[in-house]
Amino acid sequence: MSSTTPLQISRLLLNALDVRMFLHYADRIPREGAVLVVSNHRSFMDAPLLMNAIDRPIRFACHHYMGQVPIMREIVQKLGCFPLEATSSSDHSINVKRRQSFFRQAIHLLQTRQVVGIFPEGAQPMLKLTHSDEVGEFHRGFAHLALRAPIRDLAILPIALCAQTERVNSAVPLKLLGFFDPSEPLFNQEGWHPMVVYQRVNVLVGRPRWITSTERQNYQGKEAKSLVADLTKGCHAEIHDLMQQGYY
Numbered sequence: 001m002s003s004t005t006p007l008q009i010s011r012l013l014l015n016a017l018d019v020r021m022f023l024h025y026a027d028r029i030p031r032e033g034a035v036l037v038v039s040n041h042r043s044f045m046d047a048p049l050l051m052n053a054i055d056r057p058i059r060f061a062c063h064h065y066m067g068q069v070p071i072m073r074e075i076v077q078k079l080g081c082f083p084l085e086a087t088s089s090s091d092h093s094i095n096v097k098r099r100q101s102f103f104r105q106a107i108h109l110l111q112t113r114q115v116v117g118i119f120p121e122g123a124q125p126m127l128k129l130t131h132s133d134e135v136g137e138f139h140r141g142f143a144h145l146a147l148r149a150p151i152r153d154l155a156i157l158p159i160a161l162c163a164q165t166e167r168v169n170s171a172v173p174l175k176l177l178g179f180f181d182p183s184e185p186l187f188n189q190e191g192w193h194p195m196v197v198y199q200r201v202n203v204l205v206g207r208p209r210w211i212t213s214t215e216r217q218n219y220q221g222k223e224a225k226s227l228v229a230d231l232t233k234g235c236h237a238e239i240h241d242l243m244q245q246g247y248y
Contacts, residue, residue, distance in 0.1 A: 006057045006080040010048035015163050019198050021049060024246075025205040030155050034110040035208075038142050038235050039159045040135045040243070041119035044197035046161055050117060053159065053203045059109050060117040061102065085234045087202055102141070107149045119230070129194040132163045135240055143231040146211050147219040154243040156231070158206035159237040162246030165199040184233065204242040 004012075014021065036056055039050055047060050060081040083104055106116050120138035130136070146156050215227055 004078075006078065007055070009053040013048050014045070014052055014171060017045070017197060019049070020200045021047065021052060022183070022202050023053050023205070024202060025229050026053075028157075028205045028207055029145070030157065030208055032113070032184070034113050034149075034151050035115045035158060036108055036110070036122055036146055036154065036156045037115060037117040038138075038156060039117070040239055041121050042124045042130060042132065042161075042163070042181075043166075043198060044075075045198050046119070047081065048118065049161060049198070049203060050159060051079075051110065052157070053205070054115065054157075056115050058115045058117040061106065067225055099141075103145060103148060104129075106145050107151075110149050110151050116145075118145075120235070128191075129196070132166065133243060135236070135243060136162075137233050138236045140232045141226050143228040143235075146231065147216055147224070147227060149211075150216075151211075152213075154211045154240060155208040156209050156235060158200075158235045158242070160204045160206070160239045160242035160246055162199060162202040162204065162243055163196070163198045166201075167197045167199065168225060169195045169197065202246040204246050206235075206238040206242055 035054075035056075037050055038052070039046060047058065047062075057080055060076075060079070061080040062076055118141070120140075120142050121136040122139055124136060138172050142156070145152060175190050209231070218224070219227055
């Protein structure tokens with residue numbers, strides 16, 4: 001099993017769970033080169049689905065707690081994910097170092113022409129069950145990464161996951177996860193971590209957004225803030241529009 005690739009593991013998992021995936025706009029997928037995949041996020045199945053959809057391994061940035069919890073830790077490792085470091089420290093310099101660590105890891109992967117995956121909604125929709133047709137506010141880290149990375153021909157690929165039928169189970173109490181990751185305030189509440197298992201799901205690929213050299217050069221000062229906001233808003237709008245197609 002140690003020689004099994006993340007892409008093979010993804011396919012085995014989806015087959016084992018009898019997931020029916022319907023892929024739309026596959027012709028938009030860049031077949032080679034550095035790609036930054038961004039997607040909505042509600043289930044542990046999202047990463048395997050996205051790998052299966054683009055037919056390439058994806059190195060996902062995942063929440064800190066996923067690298068701490070037994071069993072979950074082993075799964076994310078086999079899928080090639082790299083857990084983010086805890087970020088709730090009150091020490092600004094520590095938080096800066098943690099963000100720099102994320103950028104270093106992700107840029108290195110993109111420089112070697114790999115695919116990096118980011119769920120810009122963060123942990124919220126994973127820990128607090130949301131409706132399948134909702135997409136939350138995006139954090140801007142992926143946009144900073146795309147504009148900061150010194151890589152030619154870098155594409156951001158927005159993808160919408162639209163579950164048609166699914167099962168929702170309760171996994172573990174949220175407060176139990178606080179033992180593994182005390183830095184996450186979402187674990188300081190009652191309730192259970194939901195486990196969403198897709199049965200039928202539409203995967204809709206958005207139009208790739210290629211980062212230009214001009215944008216990268218202008219990523220400084222006040223112009224940087226505007227570029228990041230526009231890029232974040234554009235990807236959110238693209239995924240929102242795709243989800244409208246996927247459900248109606």
